[in-house]
Amino acid sequence: MPIRSMRGIPNLILCSIASMHPLGDASGAPPASESSARNVEAYNLSGGRLAIAGFDPVGYFREGGGAPVKGDQRFEFTHNGALYRFASQAHLDLFKAHPDRYEPAHGGWCSYAMGKKGSKVEVDPTSYLVADNRLFLFYKSFFNDTRASFVKDRAALTQAADANWKKLTGEDPRGDEMKTRPSTGDGAARRFALIELFTSEGCSSCPPADRVLSDLRGQARMNSSPIYAIAFHVDYWNRLGWRDRFSSPEYSARQHEYRAAMGLSSIYTPQMVINGRAEFNGSDRSRADREITRALGMTAPVAVTASLAARRPGEPFNVEVASPDCPDGAKAYAALVEDGLSTQVAAGENSGRRLEHDGVVRALVSAPIGEGSGTRLTLDPPADFNDAKASILVFIQERESMHVLGATALPAGRIAAAIQP
Numbered sequence: 001m002p003i004r005s006m007r008g009i010p011n012l013i014l015c016s017i018a019s020m021h022p023l024g025d026a027s028g029a030p031p032a033s034e035s036s037a038r039n040v041e042a043y044n045l046s047g048g049r050l051a052i053a054g055f056d057p058v059g060y061f062r063e064g065g066g067a068p069v070k071g072d073q074r075f076e077f078t079h080n081g082a083l084y085r086f087a088s089q090a091h092l093d094l095f096k097a098h099p100d101r102y103e104p105a106h107g108g109w110c111s112y113a114m115g116k117k118g119s120k121v122e123v124d125p126t127s128y129l130v131a132d133n134r135l136f137l138f139y140k141s142f143f144n145d146t147r148a149s150f151v152k153d154r155a156a157l158t159q160a161a162d163a164n165w166k167k168l169t170g171e172d173p174r175g176d177e178m179k180t181r182p183s184t185g186d187g188a189a190r191r192f193a194l195i196e197l198f199t200s201e202g203c204s205s206c207p208p209a210d211r212v213l214s215d216l217r218g219q220a221r222m223n224s225s226p227i228y229a230i231a232f233h234v235d236y237w238n239r240l241g242w243r244d245r246f247s248s249p250e251y252s253a254r255q256h257e258y259r260a261a262m263g264l265s266s267i268y269t270p271q272m273v274i275n276g277r278a279e280f281n282g283s284d285r286s287r288a289d290r291e292i293t294r295a296l297g298m299t300a301p302v303a304v305t306a307s308l309a310a311r312r313p314g315e316p317f318n319v320e321v322a323s324p325d326c327p328d329g330a331k332a333y334a335a336l337v338e339d340g341l342s343t344q345v346a347a348g349e350n351s352g353r354r355l356e357h358d359g360v361v362r363a364l365v366s367a368p369i370g371e372g373s374g375t376r377l378t379l380d381p382p383a384d385f386n387d388a389k390a391s392i393l394v395f396i397q398e399r400e401s402m403h404v405l406g407a408t409a410l411p412a413g414r415i416a417a418a419i420q421p
Contacts, residue, residue, distance in 0.1 A: 040080070040081035040082065042107055042120075042168055042169045043081075043082060043107040043108055044107055044108035044109045044120065044122070044123065045082055045083075045108070049081075049082070049083045050082075050083050050085070051082040051083060051084050051103075051104070051108055052084070052104060052108055052125050052137070053125050054070055054071050054085045055068055055069065055070055055071060055085075055125040056068075056069050056070065056071040056084075056085060056086045056087045056091055057084055057086075057095060057102040057103060057104065057135065058086060058087075058091035058092075058094050058095055058102050059086075059087055059091065060102075060128055060130055060135050061101075061102065061130055061135070061223065061225075062130075062219065062220065062223050062225040062227060062292065062296070063094065063292065063293045063296040063297065064087075064091055064094070064293070065289065065293075066130075066219060066223065068125055068126045068128065069087045070085075070087070071084070071085025071086045071087055072085060072086065072087060072088075073085060075087070075088060075089055075091070075092045076092075077092055077095060077096060079095075079099045079103070080099075082103075090293075094297065101133065102135065103135070104135045104136070104137050105134045105135060105136050105137075105158075105161070105165075106136075106161050106162075106165045107120070107165065107169070108123065108137060109121055109122075109123065109137070110122070110123050110137065110138050110139040110146060111129075111136040111137065111138065111150060111157070111158070111161050112138055112139070112146035112147070112149055112150040112157060112161075113139060113146065114160075114161040114164050114165055115150070115156075115157035115158065115159075115160040115161035115164065116157065116160070118164035118167065118168070120168075121139050122139060123137040123138055123139055123140075124137075124138065124139065124140035125137060126140070127139070127140035127145055127146075127147050128147070129147060129150065129151065129154075130222070130223040130224070130225075131154065131222075131223070131224055132158075132224050133224055133225075136150065136158075138150060190299050190300045190303060190406075191226060191295075191296050191297075191298065191299060191300060192226040192227070192228065192275075192295070192296070192300055192406065192407045192408075193226070193227045193228070193274055193275060193291075193292045193295035193296055194228050194230075194274065194275050194276070194295075194393075194395055194404045194407045195213070195216060195227065195228065195229040195230065195272060195273075195274055195288070195292070196230055196231075196232060196272065196273045196274075197209055197210070197212075197213045197229070197230070197231045197232065197270060197271070197272050197282045197359075198231075198232050198234055198251070198255045198267070198269055198270065198271040198272075198273070198282070199213075199231050199232070199233055199234070199269055199270050199282065200233055200234050200235075200236075200237040200238075200244050200247065200269050201233065201242060201244040201245075201246070201247075201343055201345055201348075201350060201355055202237035202238055202240045202241070202242045202243075202244055202348045202349060202350070203237050203269045203270070203349060203350075204349035204350055205269065205270060205283070206269055206270045206282075207350070207353070207355060208270075208283040209269075209270030209272065209281075209282030209283045210231065210270075210355065210356070210357055210358075211356075212272075212282060212283060212285050212288060213229050213230075213231055213282070213358065213359055214356070214357075214358040214359070215285075216229040216288065216292075217229045217339070217358050217359050218358075225296075226296070226407075227292060227296075228393050228395075228407055228409055229359050230335055230337055230359045230360075230361050230393060231357065231358075231359045231360050231361060232248075232251035232254060232255070232361050232364075233246040233247040233248070233251060233360065233361075234247055234248075234251050234252040234255060234267075234269060235247040235248060235249050235251070235252050236252050237269065237348075237349075240348045240349060241347040241348035241349075241351075242345055242346070242347045242348030242349075242350065242351070245343065246341070246357070246360050246361075246362070250364060251361065251364070252267075254364075255267045255271065257402060258273055258276070258279065258402055261276070261400070261401055261402040262279060262402075264279070269282075270282030270283055272284075272288060274288075274291045274292065274295055275295045275403065275404045276397060276398075276401070276402040276403045276404040277295075277403055277404075278291045278294075300405060300406045300407075301325075301327075301405045301406065302323050302325050302326045302327075302330075302396055302405045302406040303323060303324065303325060303406060304321065304322075304323050304394055304395065304396055304406040304407060304408045305321070305322045305323070305408065306319055306320065306321050306322075306334075306392070306394040306408050306410055307319070307320045307410075308320075308392065308410055308415065313387060314381070316378050316379060316380050316381070317334075317336065317378065317379040317381065317392060317415075318376060318377075318378050319334045319376065319377045319378075319379065319392060319394060319410070320374065320375075320376055321334065321369065321374055321375050321376070321377060321394055322374035323369060323374070323396050323405075323406060326369055326396055326405070326406075327398075327405075329398070329399055329400075330368075330369055330396050330397060330398055330399065330405060331366045331367065331368055331369060331396070331397055331399055332366060332367055332368075332369040332375050332377060332394070332395075332396055333364065333365070333366045333377075333393075333394065333395050333396075333397060334364070334365050334366075334377040334379055334392060334393070334394050335361045335363070335364050335392065335393045335394075335395075336361070336362045336363040336364075336379040336381060336385070336390065336392055337359055337360065337361055337362065337390065337391045337392065337393055338360050338362050338385060338386060338389050338390055339358040339359060339360075339389045339390075339391075340358065340386075340389045341356070341357040341358070341360055341389075342354055342355065342356050342357065343355050343357070362381065362382055362385055363379045363380060363381065363382070365377045365378065365379055369396065377394075379392065387412075387415055388412065389412065390412055390415050391409055391410060391411050391412055391415070392409065392410040392415065393407065393408075393409050393410075394407065394408050394409070394410070395407035395408075
């Protein structure tokens with residue numbers, strides 16, 4: 001299977017707002033009516049109608065490919081007076097289901113200018129940021145890309161831009177969209193993709209798949225997407241001459257469970273499994289993108305919440321898991337995950353190579369969970385575990401089908417906050 005190319009992250013160019021060309025200003029303007037009808041004239045629409053200069057709003061998001069792409073006139077849809085174009089029927093269908101999720105923030109004007117001065121400034125649709133499940137667009141010229149300035153103080157500028165946009169239009173920038181946008185907070189998300197990679201340092205075919213997984217984790221963090229990518233290192237290739245220090249027979253057994261549930265004739269590496277429903281070669285990035293898009297298009301059967309008890313460094317992690325609509329016969333899992341790992345391999349198929357790993361599962365525990373119930377899961381960190389690079393993934397899974405019903409994550413910041421001096 002050929003290695004798929006990785007999508008790059010746009011370069012950041014530090015700049016000022018001085019050279020931008022404002023088209024309007026919030027200062028001194030009378031507040032707009034609080035009417036529910038949208039003030040279309042306030043929006044950044046080409047020819048008074050076309051949004052984002054014809055770029056596909058879904059394309060910017062992870063489920064749409066995570067990159068700017070021009071829409072096609074064959075796939076058009078008018079929402080609240082704005083005409084949107086899409087690269088495919090699938091993207092159009094996603095937008096129709098959740099238009100407030102995909103519309104650009106602040107009427108499609110430059111979010112940096114809106115936050116800094118309350119100004120309506122034109123944008124370059126290729127200069128963008130997806131964060132907190134919102135699409136922000138920015139002014140860009142050869143010497144001036146405001147995206148970098150926005151990123152440096154994103155929280156304050158977002159708050160200011162929201163306030164200025166409401167002053168201009170009377171609309172709450174976070175109102176309607178939050179009713180339909182999947183949350184990525186403490187497990188309330190009802191759309192998710194759990195990516196499990198079965199890999200090994202003793203397998204020469206696995207490093208490309210490891211890089212795919214690392215890239216998926218990085219893009220999920222950048223886009224604040226409910227995409228959880230983890231790696232289980234299996235132990236059956238240890239016999240080839242190199243013992244993978246992250247491997248466990250427990251993870252090999254989990255892969256065998258998927259083999260049985262999916263009716264496969266054998267197990268292999270690198271194997272990627274998404275939501276317990278689809279499996280394929282883990283190096284196939286394009287297939288991964290398609291399956292992730294499919295997973296994010298489905299509403300999760302259950303909601304999952306997780307909280308972490310206070311602990312001292314080196315102590316076990318006690319995770320409280322709840323899933324009020326969980327069916328009987330399911331299991332709750334907690335995986336202790338670590339990023340930024342590397343190994344200099346001295347034997348076996350990868351001898352002489354330094355392998356880099358992210359999303360490595362260092363511990364996995366489970367317990368039965370039924371309808372309306374919760375459970376506590378305790379994770380014991382290994383001696384060499386680094387809390388600063390840790391996260392905890394919690395998910396609910398059916399026992400027989402192995403379908404994953406819901407998932408959430410406790411990121412590194414939450415783990416650090418739970419540490420007692």
